[in-house]
Amino acid sequence: MEPRQTPLRIALLFNANKSYDRHVFAGIGQYLGSTRVDWDLFLEEDFRCRVQGIERWRGDGIIADFDDPTVAEALTRTALPVVGVGGSYRDATLYPQGMPYVATDNAKLVRLGYTHLIDQGLERFAFYGMPPAPDHRWALEREAAFVELLQADGREPIIYRGRPTSAGGWDVAVEHLVAWLEALPKPIGILCVTDARARQLIQACLLAGIAIPEQVAVVGIDNDALARMLMRIPLTSVIQGTEEMGRTAAHLLHQMLRGIDHSATRIVVPPAGINVQASSRHQPVRSxxxxxxxxxxxxxxxxxxxxxxxxxxxxxxxxxxxxxxxxxxxxxxxxxxxxxxxxxxxxxxxxxxxxxxxxxxxxxxxxxxxxxxxxxxxxxxxxxxxxxxxxxxxxxxxxxx
Structure with missing residues (x-):
């Protein structure tokens, strides 16, 4: 009998409290389950991403969320094979250099949501994004993609970034969101940068008595089961190809551990579809x-x-x-x-x-x-x-x- 080989130690550096990261994990798990790869996975017990001291970690490889710039910076100091996962960029210089990178296609995510709202017969559109921050580059990419789409169609984009969410500032944030919603021309379709933002938007509409989807049709991005569970009105959401991203990242790392060079590899994964629910099924109603x-x-x-x-x-x-x-x-x-x-x-x-x-x-x-x-x-x-x-x-x- 051949002696059993020692499993390779692989670190997963993600904040798995987010739907996006959990689905990437699912894809990695699917790859492990469908191959003979023997990996001993390291991740924090509370599923948080902590990179302090990661350069001293004695493992064999890393798959990491590069949407967090602190993670990307920390991993430039490691000699281990690394596969980055994150959002796509219009500017190619923003991608990490010298390592493989698997990205969700931000432009196609936005296009799919926007096209769906057009298909509902709507003619006015807005985008509910996020305030600029070092770890919100993906959100700003989606906002820019929305602006480009509307300008190409000769439409005026309406953008609202809102405020950061926190318990202390929540009441003020909701007041500002309600005021923005009430001032919008209607009917209107609103694409939200995430399902979490979409949930906030729907709550604000209900608070203000704004009819969904007759006056405001809402589309999110993530297809987050938890966000859907916390809403009375089912949310239409663009489905990211996150599981495919996880499978692809695991496959790339597997090949790197076998000596294959993927330092120049960049793969952009399109959305997996759109889950259409009541929040966006616009039907013109005068009464x-x-x-x-x-x-x-x-x-x-x-x-x-x-x-x-x-x-x-x-x-x-x-x-x-x-x-x-x-x-x-x-x-x-x-x-x-x-x-x-x-x-x-x-x-x-x-x-x-x-x-x-x-x-x-x-x-x-x-x-x-x-x-x-x-x-x-x-x-x-x-x-x-x-x-x-x-x-x-x-x-x-x-x-x-």
């Missing part, structure tokens, strides 16, 4: 009553609210609200409520393995038999049959080259 009602339904429709509660929130009688809904949407308020609950149920059926009884409760149906009855009436199939058919179609699309 302020309908906009206010639909915003309320999107927030609380799965909590068992009734038509009377919607009318009370809007501040008109049920008769008046029904008339506005028939004129604008060719449906009743009850039908709008039921449509929202069905959309939520379909989403859970396709993307989770929750028990059907729990899905019924989460989506505001009074019982599981009622959920079955509505599905048979609307789709001529049971919830379980709908789930199986949706997953079969998804498997066929995934397998199709």
């Amino acid at each position: 302020a009553h309908v906009m206010r009602a639909r915003l309320y339904i999107r927030q609380y429709g799965c909590l068992g609210i009734k038509v009377e509660q919607v009318a009370e929130h809007v501040g008109v009688s049920r008769t008046v609200l029904e008339e506005h809904f028939r004129r604008e949407l060719k449906q009743t308020v009850h039908q709008a409520l039921l449509q929202h609950k069905l959309e939520s149920a379909r989403e859970l059926l396709v993307k989770t393995d929750l028990p059907l009884a729990e899905i019924a409760v989460r989506c505001g149906f009074t019982s599981l038999p009622y959920l079955y009855a509505v599905f048979r009436r609307e789709y001529d199939m049971t919830p379980r049959e709908f789930q199986a058919e949706a997953r079969r179609r998804d498997a066929v699309q995934t397998a199709t080259p």
